[in-house]
Structure formats: C-alpha cells, structure tokens
Amino acid sequence: MNKSPSVQTVTKPPVLFDESHCEQCACGNGLDFAFTFAFQPIVDTDTREVYAYEALVRGPEQQGAFWVLDQVNQQNRYAFDQICRVKAVKLAAKLGMKAKLSINFMPNAVYQAEYCIRTTLAAAKTYAFDTRNIIFELTEGEDLTSTDHLVSIIKAYQEMGFKTSIDDFGAGYARYNILIASPPDVLKLDMALIRDIHQEPNKQAVVIGIVEMMNRLGGRIVAEGVETVEEYRWLSGQGIHLYQGYLFARPGFECLPEPVFPD
Numbered sequence: 001m002n003k004s005p006s007v008q009t010v011t012k013p014p015v016l017f018d019e020s021h022c023e024q025c026a027c028g029n030g031l032d033f034a035f036t037f038a039f040q041p042i043v044d045t046d047t048r049e050v051y052a053y054e055a056l057v058r059g060p061e062q063q064g065a066f067w068v069l070d071q072v073n074q075q076n077r078y079a080f081d082q083i084c085r086v087k088a089v090k091l092a093a094k095l096g097m098k099a100k101l102s103i104n105f106m107p108n109a110v111y112q113a114e115y116c117i118r119t120t121l122a123a124a125k126t127y128a129f130d131t132r133n134i135i136f137e138l139t140e141g142e143d144l145t146s147t148d149h150l151v152s153i154i155k156a157y158q159e160m161g162f163k164t165s166i167d168d169f170g171a172g173y174a175r176y177n178i179l180i181a182s183p184p185d186v187l188k189l190d191m192a193l194i195r196d197i198h199q200e201p202n203k204q205a206v207v208i209g210i211v212e213m214m215n216r217l218g219g220r221i222v223a224e225g226v227e228t229v230e231e232y233r234w235l236s237g238q239g240i241h242l243y244q245g246y247l248f249a250r251p252g253f254e255c256l257p258e259p260v261f262p263d
Helices: 022-026 065-069 077-094 118-126 147-159 176-181 201-217 229-236
Strands: 036-044 049-058 100-104 134-139 163-169 186-189 220-224 242-244
Touching: 036 077, 049 065, 049 077, 077 100, 077 118, 100 163, 134 147, 134 186, 147 163, 147 176, 163 220, 186 201, 201 220, 220 229
Parallel strands: 049 100, 100 134, 134 163, 163 186, 186 220, 220 242
Antiparallel strands: 036 049, 036 242
C-alpha cells in the first residue's frame, strides 16, 4: 500500500511593509497638484488638554480645502487618499505632535482596508509616529456605493487598533445603520446643529438624543464648530467634553496652534 505523503506545516513569513515609497508619497508623487495641511485642535475641557489635531488639507499657498478637493477625481482618488495619509503623518511627526492625529479618509478609495492601510503603517514606521494615536475620520455625507463597505472598513481599522470617527453627523442622512453595525469611537456633531443651540429647543432635543445614544454605544462626542461661550456652556451642561471650533483655536497652517479654554 502506498503511503500518503506527509503534510508539512508551512510557516508564512512575517508581513514586511515596503517603506521605499513613503518619501515619494510625502512629496506628492503621483498627483499633478501640490497640497499640505493645517491643523485644528480637538480639545478635552475635562483635562484642559489637546485630545487630537485634525489634519485639514490646504493648498501650498494656504488655499482652502475646496481648492484641493476640486482637483480630486475618480482617476486620482486612490493616489490622493494614500498620499494624504503619508503627508499628514510625516508633517505631524515633524511638528512633534503628541496628541492624536485625525486623518480624513475617502471610503470610495479604500477597496480593501487591510491592503490599503499598508502605506499608512509604513509611513508611521518611517517617521516614527505611534499608530495608536491615529484616528481615521469619515465624513458623514460621503457618497457611498455600499454601507456594508464602510462598515467593513471601520471594523477592520478598529481591529487593527486605530480609532475611528464619523464627521459632520447630522448634516444630512444620519447613517444609523452604521452606528448599529459598527459604532465609531468618536462622533462629531455637525456645526449646523451646534450653531445657536443654546436658544434652539429643537436642536437641543436632537443633540440630547445623540448624547444618550453615544453613551449607550460607548463612544465619545465632539462638538464641532463651536464659536461662542453660550454654545459651549449649553453643550457642556449635557456632559460633552470634546470640542473643536474657533472659540478654542483656528486651524494653524503647517503648525500646531495652542487652544484657549473659556472660563
């Protein structure tokens, strides 16, 4: 009787991240336009410290985000998304950022989270930036072909140890199905909800409901676009401790502005 050949266990080699392209991405190679970042702090009024800095795209001569995003199309979206991450990590490391770094990502440019994250991981290693301090931020109004695709990205990022955030919540269709399937670590209230909230009962009712929802889901809320002490005081009364807005600091072009905390 012929004996079956013995089965050998094959040990897969560890995954190595190719870092040779990081400097090319950091220089914007692959795009026909240049861009950089401004940083705006997200503050924790409980600790009176900066919780994170959001990386906001800017043109090289301080042009606004729309100037940059108008040049992003279906053909260069993937390259832009990857280059954004590398440039943000590199600049944050150069500025000595110790707080978390919040990077906006484009879900339609992420075809498989585990693969597309490799460039970010390689950049973090190259520029010695702690990946535990990276937050991936999704704009709630992003036009998605599939909610399931977004849920898979959020779950994959969370499993890899990254924090996730949904931006501009309440600006349009609130994706409660995403919150049910894969709650983010952070939910950022759209500034339209925040504006004059201290004297808008209907807005107050909505925000109170969102606060209760996130408390039960175990996530945190950022009140975005806070401009007045009155708005801040009302929101603070609801137990919100994370804020982003002109009341605390304006974005700093290629620098980390220090926030001012109201009394």
